[in-house]
Amino acid sequence: MSKTMSLFNIDYNIKGLDESRLIELYKNMLKPRMIEEKMLILLRQGKISKWFSGIGQEAISVGVTMAMDKNEYMLPMHRNLGVFTTREIPLHRLFAQWQGKASGFTKGRDRSFHFGTQEYKIVGMISHLGPQLGVADGIALASKLKSKNEVTAVFTGEGGTSEGDFHEALNVASVWGLPVMFCVENNGYGLSTPTNEQYNCKDIADRAIGYGMESHIIDGNNIIEVYTRVNEIAESIRETPRPVLLEFKTFRMRGHEEASGTKYVPQDLMDSWAKKDPVVNFQSFLKEKGLLTDTEEVSIKENILKEINDNLDIAYNEEAIIPNKTNELNDVYQSFVYEEFNFNYEAKEIRLIDAISDGLKQSMQQHNDLVIMGQDIAEYGGVFKITDGFVEAFGKDRVRNTPICESAIVETAMGLSIAGVKSVVEMQFADFVTSGFNPVVNYLAKSHYRWNQNADVVLRMPCGGGVAAGPFHSQTNEAWFTKTPGLKVVYPAFPFDAKGLLATAINDPNPVLFFEHKGLYRSIRQEVPADYYTLPFGKASILKEGEDVTIIAYGAAVHWALETLEQNPTINADVLDLRTLQPLDTDAIYASVKKTGRAIILHEDSLFGGIASDISALIMEQCFEYLDAPVKRVASMETPIPFINQLEEQYLAKGRFETDLKDLLAY
Known part of the structure; x- marks a missing residue:
């Protein structure tokens, strides 16, 4: 028989799957379970800072990952440890990530599963759950544009489907026919909020109808159903690119994160889902089928435990990160060497x-x-x-x-x-x-x-x-x-x-x-x-030169300043057009202010919190001894910008600049 009822009421249809693949599915589920059990001990010992448990949901992560090609991108969530382990990321790197060590994936800058790795084609989530759904659209769009016949798989929970990003991402994927599998792990609760307070349709899969999208409901605790159905769907998407919404019915057996606990969950609900444990059930099934002996089970667990402990030792023995300001600042942006493209004079x-x-x-x-x-x-x-x-x-x-x-x-x-x-x-x-x-x-x-x-x-x-x-x-x-x-x-x-x-x-x-x-x-x-040409960032343009005052502006305010000087030809000013605000040409600003001894900053934005405030502070810090007057800021009114002309003219800084400039020169 290919269809057998196991000890705890999960129905496995293994038709077409050989013994080695069945054992691989089991091992791949067992490994994240054993890692989690170890992490929960370390959490209690204070050796890691936080843990989001996926115990009871391993079949989804493992089944989907094994159905994907290794060159296809996956965008997992908190509870998808099985994605990372099935993609065979070295455990010591995962452990280093959770301990904030340098050999992790974020160099101690972010925690838990908030990371990605191009090497393993994994893109980690951020705490604002929804954005990764749209990111999956972009990866899938690139695949479609390059005719790669690849699938992108992105995960979210049932709580995340309440975010606007979910609906936007599904709509874009549908309109553009993008090869994305939107994998919703419906595990009963968004932190403590049950599904009946999250959405009012029978199934999340029903939402696909509104986007003209195919959907499927899958038993998320049945590793065979997850793997075989996702494998079939992924193959179909590769042949005919389109988005598909997959709703995996499962349950979260532990708290949203360990500190929150599960007191809000009725005990009978916990007990009923405990009987559908994906690892325990599949293990029992393999034994019933004669595919796994007690001795083999012990050996598999011993090997995984040794791998865990050996890799923990590597992570523990790694030196703690030593803060380095240069490294931190240099990594905010990718290095970019400006290449100048010159133009002819046509x-x-x-x-x-x-x-x-x-x-x-x-x-x-x-x-x-x-x-x-x-x-x-x-x-x-x-x-x-x-x-x-x-x-x-x-x-x-x-x-x-x-x-x-x-x-x-x-x-x-x-x-x-x-x-x-x-x-x-x-x-x-x-x-x-x-x-x-x-x-x-x-x-x-x-x-x-x-x-x-x-x-x-x-x-x-x-x-x-x-x-x-x-x-x-x-x-x-x-x-x-x-x-x-x-x-x-x-x-x-x-x-x-x-x-x-x-x-x-x-x-x-x-x-x-x-x-x-x-x-x-x-x-x-x-x-x-007429030619293609480039200009460097961080270089202000000096439009006029003078000795009386430095005028700093950008955008339309530059033209307001120039018009004011045309109407006041006796004012000799340096006029700096910043052109880029980040990066900012502080060298040009300081050089001019040190020459003139006066500075006025003009921008169209409202005053408080505008960039003029920061430029003013920089000048005060770096050029104080050169100043003959306080730094002056001129900006628009502290109101939203109005519609009718006479109110808009009153709002804009343009009408006040000349008076403020003359006041500064008279100081």
């Missing part, structure tokens, strides 16, 4: 918007797999027409209209980077980045520091006032990002700078937010080389 006068469009188009030619994504950017050409004609030039695969889901698209860009593909994402308006704020500041910004994975992503950010667009289409929100280590922030004021800096941003393997002032798009013209 130039034409174009607008800022044309320069950005040209720069983007030439970068698409420079990088033949560069993908751009955004709302309405394909046939429509974007709301500002920057990508007009791009579909005809580069095709729909590389110029991708997106659903209105900023979070999932930023995450998709991160997934593309993991798979080695550059991308540019257009936020239709910079204001809309709030809908994707979490993956920008917690995923893109922190990945290289955490596990040496860069985020090769440029976010284009049309921003700024002066166009009567009101509170949700006019913000200059660069300060949200200049304070986030791991991000680079570019904010050009002229067409020449915009084109060259955009090329550099795309070449840079780190995440770059590229701010484009809407009010300058069609109002500023300049001679711009």
Whole structure:
């Protein structure tokens, strides 16, 4: 018989599976179980800091992993130790990770399973559970674009399906036909919240209907059912790329993490699921079938225990990390050696918007797999027409209209980077980045520091006032990002700078937010080389030189400053256009202030918390003895930006700059 009832009511259909594969499934489940049992002892002894137990859920991790090819990416969660062990990561590296040792995967910078490894094609989760679902979309998109016929498997719990990222990621995957298996481990509780307080449909698999997506419900405690069904589904996806939602019915036998316990779980529920223990049941089944003897069982356990103890010794004997400020700072960004592309002097006068469009188009030619994504950017050409004609030039695969889901698209860009593909994402308006704020500041910004994975992503950010667009289409929100280590922030004021800096941003393997002032798009013209060229980050442009005062600005504020000086020809000022805010050209700032003895910083953002505050503090710290007057900041009002012209003019700093400048000179 191929179908046999084991001792504890799990039905195993082993048709088509040979003895060696059955024993391999058992060993692969037993190993994470034994590691967990050891970790729980070490947790009580204070030798590790935290533990998220997957006891009772091993069949899912092991079955899915064994159904995947080793070159296919997997994105696991807290309770998926079996993914890591089945991919044969050396145990001493896992133990070092949990002990915060250097040979772990995050060099002591993050804990537990918050890491990834390209070597084993594993991408770890972050505490904000949802983003990895969109990241899986990006990896799968890269596979589809490269015709690799690969599947990406991403895990989440039933609690994580309540997050908006889940719905965005499924929608994108469905619309784009991406080869992703969304694996939901429905284990009964999101921390202490039961499923009837998490969702109101019968099964999570039902949600696939709304996305036009195939779904399956699988017994997550039945290792044979998990392995055979996922193997069949994965093979089908490789042949016909598409997303599939898999709901694994299982149960969490221990607390969300060990400190939380399980007192909120009814005892009869615990008892009923204990009878469906995936390891104990399968072990009994193998013995009943004569495939595993008591002696063999003891030998397998002894070998695993020896492997655990030997690797624990390696991890214990590794020296503790010695803090090194240089190492920490150097790992925030991937190293980038700027390559200068020069231009000839054939130039034409174009607008800022044309320069950005040209720069983007030439970068698409420079990088033949560069993908751009955004709302309405394909046939429509974007709301500002920057990508007009791009579909005809580069095709729909590389110029991708997106659903209105900023979070999932930023995450998709991160997934593309993991798979080695550059991308540019257009936020239709910079204001809309709030809908994707979490993956920008917690995923893109922190990945290289955490596990040496860069985020090769440029976010284009049309921003700024002066166009009567009101509170949700006019913000200059660069300060949200200049304070986030791991991000680079570019904010050009002229067409020449915009084109060259955009090329550099795309070449840079780190995440770059590229701010484009809407009010300058069609109002500023300049001679711009027709060639592809680059400009370096961290180099301010000195637009005027004088002895009276240093004016520091960027974006539209640069033009406000220049207009003020034109109206006051007796004021001799250094005018610094910062061009990039992160990195910041502090050398140019200090040199100018030391020369003039006065500094005024002008920006369009509101005052408190704006970058002018940090620049002012830097000047006070580094140039205090050179100053003849206090550093002055000029910024917009402490209100949201209003719509009607007369209120917007009152809001903007432009109308106050001349008075404040003259007050500073008279000090």
